[in-house]
Amino acid sequence: MKILKRRDFLKGAGLAFFGPALLAKGVSAQEKEIDWFKEIHRVADPHSLTPVEKKHAPVISIPSYIKAKQVFYLTAQVGETLHVMTPQHWIMWIEVYVDDVLISRTEFSPYSPYAIVTVPLSLDRESTVKVLERCNLHGIWESSVRAVPS
Numbered sequence: 001m002k003i004l005k006r007r008d009f010l011k012g013a014g015l016a017f018f019g020p021a022l023l024a025k026g027v028s029a030q031e032k033e034i035d036w037f038k039e040i041h042r043v044a045d046p047h048s049l050t051p052v053e054k055k056h057a058p059v060i061s062i063p064s065y066i067k068a069k070q071v072f073y074l075t076a077q078v079g080e081t082l083h084v085m086t087p088q089h090w091i092m093w094i095e096v097y098v099d100d101v102l103i104s105r106t107e108f109s110p111y112s113p114y115a116i117v118t119v120p121l122s123l124d125r126e127s128t129v130k131v132l133e134r135c136n137l138h139g140i141w142e143s144s145v146r147a148v149p150s
């Protein structure tokens, strides 16, 4: 019969005491695993982007001066830090909307070098320009800007 030394006893007691809590923590971590395709993602705080927001939130560029009913160009890229384009992880498409009307949809293959689009637009009134993109692993992301023609 083995006699437990004090140190062995304490290790065993610690595992018995903390073990269930550690296992419960593992289960809850699994439960907290994000379902990226459950909702459309938007940046929570534009002044403090998370790493996943930096790679996925569309970055929209439009001219600072827009004249009503004249064509201007919107450029949208996926991520402040450009998203990777590999067969395992890539941007599938980018859509551009003006006041919820689809203007453009661009599909990408994983072999495109970058997920960037340039789209001609013309506005006759103040509008919301919205860009959505879909990552094959991280779901759909949306950004928008107000465009005010003069």
Ligand SMILES: [Fe+2]
Pocket: 056, 083, 089, 090, 135, 136, 137, 138
């Ligand atoms: Fe991604």
